[in-house]
Amino acid sequence: MKNKIIAAGLAALMAASVATGCGSSGSGSDGGASGGSGAQEISVCLASEPATLDPALNSAVDGATLCIHLFSGLAKWDQDANGTLTLVPDLATELPEGVQNADGTVTYTYTLRDGAKWSDGKDVTAKDFEFAWNRAASPALAADYGYMLEVVKGYDTMWEEDDSGNLKNPDAKLEVYAKDDKTLEVTLNNDVAYWNELLAFPSYFPVREDIVSNDSWATDPSTYVCNGPYKMESWDHNSVITLSKNENYVDADKVTMNTINFYLSDDSNNMLTNFENGSWQLIDDVPTNEMASLKEKYPDEYKVTGQLGTYYVCWNVNQDLLPAGSTLTGADKLKAEAEIRRAFALIIDRNYIVDSIAQGGQVPASSFVAMGLTDADGTQQFYQNAGSSSDYDGYYNVSADAYQSNWNSAIETLKKYYTYDEASGKFTDIPSMTYLYNTNEGHKAIAENIQGIFSGIGANMALENQEWATFLETRKNGDFTVARNGWLADFNDPISFLDMWTTSSGNNDVQFGKGANADVAAYSIDCSDLGVDLKVENGTWADTYDVLLTKIKACTDDNTRYGLMHKAEDMLMETGCLTPIYYYTDIFMLSKNVSGFYSNPLGYKYFMYCTIQ
Amino acid sequence: MNTKTLMYIVKRLLLAILTVWLVITITFFVMHAVPGGPFVGEKAVTETVRKAMEAKYGLDKPVISQYFTYLSDIVTKFDFGPSLKQRGRSVVSIIFDGMKTSSMIGIVAAFIALIFGVVLGSVAALRRNKVIDRVIMVITTAFVSMPSFIMGTLLLTVFAVKLNLLPANGAAQNGLILPIVTLSLYPMAYITRLTRSSMLDVLGQDYIRTAKAKGVSRTKIIFGHALKNSLIPVITYFGPMLAYIVTGSLVVEQIFAVPGIGRAFVNSITGRDYPLVMGTTIILAVLIVVMNLVGDIMYKIVDPRITLE
Numbered sequence: 001m002k003n004k005i006i007a008a009g010l011a012a013l014m015a016a017s018v019a020t021g022c023g024s025s026g027s028g029s030d031g032g033a034s035g036g037s038g039a040q041e042i043s044v045c046l047a048s049e050p051a052t053l054d055p056a057l058n059s060a061v062d063g064a065t066l067c068i069h070l071f072s073g074l075a076k077w078d079q080d081a082n083g084t085l086t087l088v089p090d091l092a093t094e095l096p097e098g099v100q101n102a103d104g105t106v107t108y109t110y111t112l113r114d115g116a117k118w119s120d121g122k123d124v125t126a127k128d129f130e131f132a133w134n135r136a137a138s139p140a141l142a143a144d145y146g147y148m149l150e151v152v153k154g155y156d157t158m159w160e161e162d163d164s165g166n167l168k169n170p171d172a173k174l175e176v177y178a179k180d181d182k183t184l185e186v187t188l189n190n191d192v193a194y195w196n197e198l199l200a201f202p203s204y205f206p207v208r209e210d211i212v213s214n215d216s217w218a219t220d221p222s223t224y225v226c227n228g229p230y231k232m233e234s235w236d237h238n239s240v241i242t243l244s245k246n247e248n249y250v251d252a253d254k255v256t257m258n259t260i261n262f263y264l265s266d267d268s269n270n271m272l273t274n275f276e277n278g279s280w281q282l283i284d285d286v287p288t289n290e291m292a293s294l295k296e297k298y299p300d301e302y303k304v305t306g307q308l309g310t311y312y313v314c315w316n317v318n319q320d321l322l323p324a325g326s327t328l329t330g331a332d333k334l335k336a337e338a339e340i341r342r343a344f345a346l347i348i349d350r351n352y353i354v355d356s357i358a359q360g361g362q363v364p365a366s367s368f369v370a371m372g373l374t375d376a377d378g379t380q381q382f383y384q385n386a387g388s389s390s391d392y393d394g395y396y397n398v399s400a401d402a403y404q405s406n407w408n409s410a411i412e413t414l415k416k417y418y419t420y421d422e423a424s425g426k427f428t429d430i431p432s433m434t435y436l437y438n439t440n441e442g443h444k445a446i447a448e449n450i451q452g453i454f455s456g457i458g459a460n461m462a463l464e465n466q467e468w469a470t471f472l473e474t475r476k477n478g479d480f481t482v483a484r485n486g487w488l489a490d491f492n493d494p495i496s497f498l499d500m501w502t503t504s505s506g507n508n509d510v511q512f513g514k515g516a517n518a519d520v521a522a523y524s525i526d527c528s529d530l531g532v533d534l535k536v537e538n539g540t541w542a543d544t545y546d547v548l549l550t551k552i553k554a555c556t557d558d559n560t561r562y563g564l565m566h567k568a569e570d571m572l573m574e575t576g577c578l579t580p581i582y583y584y585t586d587i588f589m590l591s592k593n594v595s596g597f598y599s600n601p602l603g604y605k606y607f608m609y610c611t612i613q
Numbered sequence: 614m615n616t617k618t619l620m621y622i623v624k625r626l627l628l629a630i631l632t633v634w635l636v637i638t639i640t641f642f643v644m645h646a647v648p649g650g651p652f653v654g655e656k657a658v659t660e661t662v663r664k665a666m667e668a669k670y671g672l673d674k675p676v677i678s679q680y681f682t683y684l685s686d687i688v689t690k691f692d693f694g695p696s697l698k699q700r701g702r703s704v705v706s707i708i709f710d711g712m713k714t715s716s717m718i719g720i721v722a723a724f725i726a727l728i729f730g731v732v733l734g735s736v737a738a739l740r741r742n743k744v745i746d747r748v749i750m751v752i753t754t755a756f757v758s759m760p761s762f763i764m765g766t767l768l769l770t771v772f773a774v775k776l777n778l779l780p781a782n783g784a785a786q787n788g789l790i791l792p793i794v795t796l797s798l799y800p801m802a803y804i805t806r807l808t809r810s811s812m813l814d815v816l817g818q819d820y821i822r823t824a825k826a827k828g829v830s831r832t833k834i835i836f837g838h839a840l841k842n843s844l845i846p847v848i849t850y851f852g853p854m855l856a857y858i859v860t861g862s863l864v865v866e867q868i869f870a871v872p873g874i875g876r877a878f879v880n881s882i883t884g885r886d887y888p889l890v891m892g893t894t895i896i897l898a899v900l901i902v903v904m905n906l907v908g909d910i911m912y913k914i915v916d917p918r919i920t921l922e
Contacts, residue, residue, distance in 0.1 A: 054700065
């Protein structure tokens, strides 16, 4: 059931993009080994040197692409004969449904396939999974993506702190057990809709205790023992990583590509040069200013696929927007500012930004939860059901035709709060704002566009750019009025866009429930129509949104759960603090000599079933 | 070598150590004063994870105590710490990997610059105001005035894209040819001009006229007398040239995707990889200090009139 939901939703997204471009010549299910036309070798460039190739520590998309070639977990993404992506068992014989326990927890039991071996010839056992999952989740490893295992029972106990901030249970373990060499049993806190997808995520890949006890194991081919389609042949740091086919892999006969060279560079001009002179068959980045001409020059090789992410502008909820002398305070003030921000969101010309600035096939966004994430019924996209209008998808109409009427209604709204000078068509008392972005030509161009539009109605917005790490800290601390922002989902479930806005979340850049307005009771939520016991009139962010999120996480019924998630996004959009600009796309160039390539919506690229003519 | 020279070298060495220590200290405190940290990203890690990471790398302690730990680890154990970003790798191994490539490029570029510069400079001086002199001067003027990022991009476009003769990627086979050429053109052109003017100066000296009058052969005059003396200014340029090559490699390594120390340096700063920032800064500082010292000593060797003190 869950499989279907995810797969069906992705079908639309993927079929339209990757599959059409690359043909569907075999997902490997019947692809003969290596083929007759000599040694199969492909050279690609995704990014610069990966921070780590330890699957538990990795938190980057390029690192994940390497990990899926080097490791094999219980499940994997595969492309079927129609070019549709599906989750299929990998090392597990099958992906069974969970068994509901009396306390609401859910237990899954997996059987490992026969013949699963590590690259050094030893058997892969259930014990390796038990060890790897405990390690990935542990405070001792402190992995960026350790929280991917928070759905497993025992995770919360593991991370529980006493009053002085020390771990309460340093010896706590996850509820995952190797019943014998072949049987793995895991208990989740509750039914998790995206569980099978998690099983295909690098954090859930097995590693062997004797191998990873060496801290540097993942930096050197001689100590890198893995169990996936490939093994690490060589790693010339900052230069190239070469993977060669792992004959010990349980499905080695289906792997068609013998050698993959991952060149390490983050210079998109350099990548393009190497692509154009034929040295590299895939490059994952292209220079922004060349996009338009490349699209024309290489119509068959320039690829744009969907990505689960949104480029947006965030507003600090604690920054004053009302004109000097306004008498509104408390909840009234917050609500007025929310209305003002929503009006500003309407005057941004998303179509211009997408067509003339970003130029990468991005889609104008009308919701925060990105395009590509599916709703409960599995056929529709989440964003299509967002908002209350039946005339358009999302929270406002982003079609080019609607721009003028959006503009007009925004001006009407702003007139309620600011003085409008009919002669000049400008407001005269909108407080000055500063737009913060990280140093980058693309972000700058978008900032300048928004600045121009705002100044057209009399809102003065200064631009401030900061270097990346500084920018992150400034934004996280809430030292801004308006800031550029972006989010890419870790998995195909709207929760990954929603739980970042709880009061205590480290990604709560907007500062919901924090600072000056922490105690202002300006938010309401009513979930009684979904049969959920949560109804608050005028509560604080902690009373409403935080509680709603705990309800979502504990909810086991798909329809109710998705209904609650829509309510959560409604709340976020109501504040006006999130102004979506566009949904991200993944742009890359793939040589037309390559067939059998596919990628998943998280941006992972699969080369194992490729062949080169 | 007399005691005076020896004393001079000892003094310079002590000064060099002081310089490097100052560089370490200033970099360390400035680096920690810059906002942002190694464990921030578009996706923030939880507070608990961040605390655990900081404790693991000792970043939870006051900066001043981190500073003393760092110094004592270097002095007593030659330990530059682990990289915070490339988990599992030590700073020493990253620098070692980067230096293998960078030093190769740097040394070859320096040799090319020296050999071609001196030869072209001498030719230009000996054929003064002839066509060859004019051609050499025009070309070197162009090379001297063109910054390395333009030169690099130009060479990349011509040889890697248009003609497709050489790879654009420094990691590929023959990939280091273009970066080496890019890096050597400016110092080569500079040395050519230096050699030319100095050679012309020397050729006008009395002792050259004397030698000519005595009937010494032209070859002997040029190689036995003129060349050696006209190289003195070139030698003084040795230190600045190496400094140029070291800093120029930051740009050139980026253009050609060369896996060298320059790239490691730039990336360590953007990523706030504190130990790697320190490690690369120290190695670059030591290089420049040592090269300047070597330049000064060589100066003395070619020109005995100079006393070092």
